[in-house]
Amino acid sequence: MNRDPHRHDLGEFLKARRAELDPAAVGLPDGGSRRVAGLRREEVAVLAAISTDYYARLEQGRIQPSPSVLESLARVLRLDDDQRAYLYELAAKDDFRPPRRQPRLKAQPQLQRMLDDMAHTPAFVIGPRTEIVAWNAMGAALITDFGKIPEKQRYYIRLLITDPAMRELYADWEGVTRLAIAQMRMHNANNPGDKQLAALVGELSVQDDQFRKWWGAHNVAVRDTGTKHLRHPVVGDLHLDWNAVTWAADPDLQIIVWTAESGTPTHDSLRMLASWAADPSRSTSGSSA
Incomplete structure (x- = not known):
């Protein structure tokens, strides 16, 4: 049967x-x-x-x-x-279950232009399996230089699990990682038989005992909004709000935007980060298109 x-x-x-x-x-x-x-x-x-x-x-x-x-x-x-x-x-x-098309998971030129115009605001575009498909210079300056990571390895969850710098960056690394896994679980329910997701989960389960345990816990969450404490190596402590905005032209993609309230130390630190990111020797905006 x-x-x-x-x-x-x-x-x-x-x-x-x-x-x-x-x-x-x-x-x-x-x-x-x-x-x-x-x-x-x-x-x-x-x-x-x-x-x-x-x-x-x-x-x-x-x-x-x-x-x-x-x-x-x-x-x-x-x-x-x-x-x-x-x-x-x-x-x-x-x-x-209605048939679902395969996500394009490539940033359209107008999306990349919008990201690049956000000169003082960190942002990146993420897919349902946590693929990073586009980012701006501030997003790379805040998190990591995504452009140096091979496209097939450019998954947010893989960075969280395998990159020691990410454990240092996020004050609550465990909470951030478990939330990302819970969001992947929700995608798994909506997309049975996703071979790419199954391969990613299998790879990380073999590599990391904590990932295997947290994936097996079957916690779920949608990607919407929140606040995170980051310990940035250049500008120090940051307390940032983040929001996930669905890209209407491709609902499988979400733009993650990081902001801070005006007049706060974090807001001032973002201005410092923008100056650092604008250094001509740094070229960190881009996409996987």
């Missing part, structure tokens, strides 16, 4: 989420004799008003859950909005 390729991931996601739950938080006694973290299968089943056998088959990837069961599980497992969306995406039948 052919099974939905998402069902394995659905089962692993359910296991990971129930392992995170504190029994006391859902009104269950701890008991002190639990052999595994979180809730037992039968406890999730009772709270979701389904049979233990039915829930076990869900975790084993053997059955297709109904919408009402999904809603009950989302409530019991206390899923946030991103996790809920991921749950429903994994549970969707392949027959109802």
